[in-house]
Amino acid sequence: MNYQLCKDVMRNDARRKAFNELADKTFQLSFENWYQDGYWEETNMPYTLFDGKKAVANVSANRMELIWQGKKCNYIQLGTVMTDVSYRNQGLSRLLMDEIMKDWETQCDAIFLFANKRVLDFYPKFGFKREKQYRYSTRVDKAPGLRRKMDMSCLQDREMLKKYYLKSNPFSNLQVVNNYSVLMFYCSSFMKDSVYYIPQCDAVVIGEQEGSVFHCFEIFCDGGKNLNDMIRLAAPEGINEVILGFTPKDGLSYKIKPVDDSDNALFVLKSKENIFEGQELIFPEIFHT
Template identity: 35%
Template sequence: MQELSFVKNYKENFSLRTSFNRLAASTFGIQFETWYQHGFWTEKYQPYSYVDNGQVIANVSVNLLTLVINNEEKQAVQIGTVMTHPDYRNQGLARKLMDKVLADFSQVDFIYLFANQTVLDFYPKFGFAPVEEVQFSMDYCHIPAEQLGVRKLDGSKPDDLTFVHTLAAERISGSKHFGTKGSEELLMFYCLMVFNQDLYYLEEEKCLVICQRENTVLHLYDVISEEKVVLKDILRKIADNSITKIILHYHPDDNEVKLDKQPYQSKLFVKNMTGVKLPKEFKHPFTSQA
């Protein structure tokens, strides 16, 4: 085996991008080409990779975004797409790539990631500590409301994607307590690849709602708007009388509804670079998770 080459931020290199996508597909069952072709792979997403004979064989990706914590903005890096081809494992490649990322982004407030079950002992070696989140939910009793002004969008249609991206780029953080800003590219990945048939625009509230139904449970993944909206009003329009429970996959700000909280083991690992105090209880928004 010849000496490996280190490359980063190579999205415009067709050959390397194709190899990267191939490794991501074989490792996670996902691919990034559609995201790239729609223009949502920007400089905020930077792969750090080792290449052997023109093929990407190990990677650690950087996602640049802003965390909103108690109404203050903090600069953060979220690590994602950590993968190594099976033929190159147990050679310390992921460790070397992590070292490069940590060296390049030593000035941010937070570096964090969501680990998978098989590598929970890997990230503490770099100073990451596990952090427990909370899951918000509520019992729901439907109050009838007119369903007028609810428009279903299609994440496979360019016009609808452009509409969503424009709204997302100007959105306020979903929560002043704990939320994200500047993460619209991550959101668009979900709109393209995960929730493309779960997008609803509420004309009166001027907000986009991402939600899925599971029997009598409604999973609310995000509410995207340029101004504050009232959760109670949204639920009256998107939840019918068969829904008995709402699960929120982000940290809500709305105090007009009673919410239950339960510990949520998301395998979140955080490296606090500047000593910023995290809230005692919070939920990272699902649609900003790399």
């Protein structure tokens, strides 16, 4: 078949509609509201194959600026890898991967992705190496204090979230910066009910409660504060354990264990920088694409 490759699908209404139809069929997911609300940025670059007007395969390259131990890094995260069922086993994902590597392998410090269990044998063929991640957790006694659930349908609260995101997470050893776009992909949809303002410490916290466990994905605030004090204030009532969705700068008081990645494995391109090798890191979970 004669396929057409589009690298600018988001700007074209008809092609974006076809892209969203493929995403809905594959992941029960649409990017349309995120786009219409103005959160899509050029750092998100779908590479989409079309058969006529139908989107049949995609791999997205996402430019990401990371801060690792005070050093700025320019990474590419691959995501939204999908092929229409009727077009599988034709090498379409390989074609898209080859195109992305041609465009970006020499233009960034590293390329990485997260893969589900069905494709763990696929990415090593492109020179990717599987790496372990490590999760940090601690027991916690809830401290008295207020927390306000922020309304992500309210412009004022969205602007407040952006203001605090720009302060960054001062407790994280590996941060994704200047990427409000991906943050709002989560906070305007899946995690719109998980954003809180903590007035006692002037911080915005993104987290979810599951039973007696609080999964704290991010904390955005000014520096000079204590992480454990912040967690005790941010945790909801009834919590006795906190799991971090980021790598703390000081993890000495935390329990560290490998992440169960059987269905969300991290792969890093071997020919590029690999900060995960030999380190007990977790990539910030709210910035997976």
